[in-house]
Amino acid sequence: MAEKQLAREQITGKQSVPDEMRAVMIRHHGGPETLTLEKIETPVPGPGEVLIKVEATALNHLDIFAREGLKGPGVPEITLPHISGVDIAGTVSYYGPLFPGQQEITKEGTRVLINPAIGCNECRWCRRGEPSMCPDYKILGEHFWGGLAEYVVAPARNIIPVPDHVSSTVAAAIPAVYTTAWRGVVTVAKIKPSDIVLVVGASGGLGSAQLEIAAAAGATVIGTASTEEKREKARKKGAAIMFDSNGDWESEIMDWTKGQGVSAVFDAVGAPTIRHSLRCLEMGGKLVLSGATAGDSPELSIREIYQRHRIILGAPLGNWEDFLQVTSLVWQKKLQPSIHKVYPLEDIAEAQLELEGRKHFGKIVIKIS
Numbered sequence: 001m002a003e004k005q006l007a008r009e010q011i012t013g014k015q016s017v018p019d020e021m022r023a024v025m026i027r028h029h030g031g032p033e034t035l036t037l038e039k040i041e042t043p044v045p046g047p048g049e050v051l052i053k054v055e056a057t058a059l060n061h062l063d064i065f066a067r068e069g070l071k072g073p074g075v076p077e078i079t080l081p082h083i084s085g086v087d088i089a090g091t092v093s094y095y096g097p098l099f100p101g102q103q104e105i106t107k108e109g110t111r112v113l114i115n116p117a118i119g120c121n122e123c124r125w126c127r128r129g130e131p132s133m134c135p136d137y138k139i140l141g142e143h144f145w146g147g148l149a150e151y152v153v154a155p156a157r158n159i160i161p162v163p164d165h166v167s168s169t170v171a172a173a174i175p176a177v178y179t180t181a182w183r184g185v186v187t188v189a190k191i192k193p194s195d196i197v198l199v200v201g202a203s204g205g206l207g208s209a210q211l212e213i214a215a216a217a218g219a220t221v222i223g224t225a226s227t228e229e230k231r232e233k234a235r236k237k238g239a240a241i242m243f244d245s246n247g248d249w250e251s252e253i254m255d256w257t258k259g260q261g262v263s264a265v266f267d268a269v270g271a272p273t274i275r276h277s278l279r280c281l282e283m284g285g286k287l288v289l290s291g292a293t294a295g296d297s298p299e300l301s302i303r304e305i306y307q308r309h310r311i312i313l314g315a316p317l318g319n320w321e322d323f324l325q326v327t328s329l330v331w332q333k334k335l336q337p338s339i340h341k342v343y344p345l346e347d348i349a350e351a352q353l354e355l356e357g358r359k360h361f362g363k364i365v366i367k368i369s
């Protein structure tokens with residue numbers, strides 16, 4: 001402890017950071033009961049890194065996958081013990097030693113949002129600003145300890161300041177789902193006002209962001225959700241019509257489009273819904289995939305894809321341009337992330353259960369300080 005304090009003083013001359021912090025630890029994979037709220041050593045930022053005092057961290061299905069120890073293609077292996085939490089807003093405590101030529105992004109005490117996408121900064125994809133294409137791509141909160149703790153270490157180049165009029169709760173709702181939604185709707189699918197867009201699971205964090213961005217792009221947006229309460233919220237967010245996800249929505253949507261189908265479908269539910277999503281597409285329509293929260297290995301018909309000129313597109317977490325464009329629109333209040341509920345750190349198990357129960361609309365956020 002004394003050594004760490006000394007390290008801090010040598011770096012900054014500051015002693016305001018406590019030696020210990022509260023953190024939600026994953027020490028064993030399993031249900032929410034395996035999470036433990038513990039006091040552990042506060043991390044010290046290394047070269048090019050910054051220590052952030054966390055104010056708010058939004059939950060994602062990634063937190064559930066990390067806790068359960070999900071395995072499969074494209075899923076990073078979690079090293080235990082682990083602290084999850086990808087979407088983090090907080091204030092700058094202090095910088096570690098900066099690289100030659102590197103400057104502090106903001107002053108200590110400034111409120112910031114972290115872009116969780118971390119690339120090697122050397123490869124040709126990183127040089128194009130595409131860290132999620134980097135062969136060595138890592139996500140803060142998956143490969144490194146994340147924001148379900150009072151402090152987190154992040155690369156200094158990954159923070160941006162948050163304007164005073166935006167709360168940390170709203171800022172924390174942006175990185176994972178809004179950057180992914182922007183990537184899918186704007187950068188990848190290039191949705192335009194003449195498009196009819198179907199969002200499957202339009203009530204979740206990602207789905208509600210896709211709905212909002214597609215509607216803002218001028219498209220006619222329709223969606224599916226499991227309860228009338230969620231469908232009403234989706235209509236208020238811009239959906240022209242909502243369908244019951246427990247009903248025969250494929251037939252209902254084909255009837256509603258007079259048998260023609262929709263221009264694009266956004267489906268992050270996965271195996272249970274993807275074939276219905278494909279069949280809802282018009283000739284040459286686009287299926288955009290950004291997740292598989294309910295199953296990764298669907299049964300597909302190849303003829304249903306190529307004979308109708310359909311296109312399947314992958315849109316994971318976006319690049320720096322996607323992140324900066326979508327945060328800018330939230331700062332301008334042109335996009336307004338839906339916050340379902342804010343929980344204190346002590347209630348993390350209850351908050352994760354609510355996320356898994358899929359009864360929410362928008363983001364579930366953990367208020368940390």
Ligand SMILES: [Zn+2]
Pocket residue numbers: 119120121122123124125126127131134135136
């Ligand atoms: Zn790279």
